[in-house]
Amino acid sequence: MQLLNEKAAILIVDNEKNLCQSIKLLLEKENYKVNFVETGEEGIKQGTLSEFDVVLIEMKLPDLDGLKVLKEIKSIHPNSICFIITSEPSYDSAIEATRLGAFGYIPKPFSPDELLRRIEQGLEHRLLIIEANRLKKEREENLLEVASEKSRLNTIIKSISDGVLVINRSEEFVYYNYAALKILDLYELKIGDYANKILPEKILILVNKIFNSEKILLKTFTTQIELKPNSELVIEAACTPIPHPDGSIAGVVVVLSNITTFKKIELIKSQFISMVAHELKAPVAAVQGYLNILLNPDIEISIEQEKDYLARSVTRLNGLIDLVNDLLDISKMELKTKQREIENIKLDEIIFGTVKLLEIELKKKNIIVETYIHSGFPIIKADLNEMNRLILNLLSNAIKYNNENGKIFIHGFELHNYAIIKIQDTGIGMTAEEKSKLFNEFYRVKNEKTRLIAGTGLGLTIVKRIIDSYHGKIEVDSEAGTGTTFTISLPINNN
């Protein structure tokens, strides 16, 4: 736009050559850049091709009506300042010129000063128009930006899984997202609904605390709420004040997070810890009890009793060591599932190796193992230590809970892309109730027949965890008095 340059550009459309020349000289003296053309055609051509700051148009041109030239130029460059000059001024033509967008109507003859004054006025006006247009454009762009920013934030808040609610000083809802409705189990919520009819008591207390505090509390208050009984839905609500620019509190934003899973894990963890503590304490307390009796001068016991108490103490301490080892294994498994070394494993080799390892225990109870590995028993990808542990735990259970002169049958085969191992014993078996608790931590079948069997109660927990980590399956089939069969399935194409 030439206006922004040093020289304003002026176009003169007039067939009076002499007049044009003198105007040109006059204007160039005032530091304007001047073009002049003699015909209407040429005027339209130049005036539309580039935007002149000011255009002076003679109404009566040899080829065209000056108003036509004005109309054409204005249609392309509405901000060009156009003057109609004429030696035959009329009221009607002046009105028509103004209607078509002329800035001024100058009757001939005019003095140079008058012309300059009118041109200056026109340029000032053009400056204002351009500035106004610039501001308008800027504002429109800003509005567009604000609008898209707002919708972006809106989209983000609407998509997050945490519930978000905003409450104003009148304790009405002014904003919410769908997650909030879902968490609060509401079908709908209207802007302007009162919070006290909808929100749980515990959240309202915090909201009131923020609104009613004497000092402005710019911190977040949280509370945990059980929305459905038995910890089926537990949420955490975080209430944060929204400060007003004047220093007061404009409202409160409440963020609702579903912490049910977290609570469940927390509960399992604390239950596990108390169980572990209980299981660790029992053997220690037993040994302590025996030692106290042995050291107590007021208690008379026989040599046989003394020997028995010491032997019992050793048994309990051995059990304690086993328990600690199992616990360490479990924690290793939980921490290092990603660090396992996956290699090609021949499960049949592991089975034969484990049977050999347990030879002494088998001989003690005179148990015979019959192993049937079917042809095509697959090689799987797994961690060697874990597979050894898996087979060892299952086989030692089959020995421990077997009868004297009993049998153990092991079958290995492939079925539907799974490696299947069945370990069947002819032992004491289990009742349905005992079976249902089998994989619980520290669960051990307790009856007349098992009272002398040592164990930590973690063996099958470890087995199950190993199998689960390979996306496998374990099934138990058992009947009290006849024996138990464990069937494990491990996927062959395991990564």
Place this chain on the structure above:
Amino acid sequence: MVNPKKILLVDDDIDLLEQNKVLLESKGFKVITAEKGEEGWKLFQKEKPDAAVIDLIMEQMDSGFVLCHRIKKTELGKRIPVYILTSATYDTGFKFSASTKEEKEWIKCDGILNKPIVLEDLIDRLDNFVSPGNN
């Protein structure tokens, strides 16, 4: 002691059972023991003890509560002190005591003892026990 008091001990931990037996015997009590609820119930009927101490957590459905309840339903059971022995309070952190009248009514036992037994405490309780029938 001319006529030693007979105490029934029921606990599924055979080591604690043996230890408590020896300890109580050293104080002059006669002790009979059972590892399971059912066995304890039979022994109670047969031996007619002067007191019973029953472990709270026993497997096979017959928890200490069930046995305690059965004993307290009998004529003899109403006259003798029956204590429940537990390590639950300490180990699991869950509060467990019969403090109010209603709770005592419901639980039916004469007191809850924490493991390990403080022998003096138990003997104190047994000495001071006044059976409801003697009131």
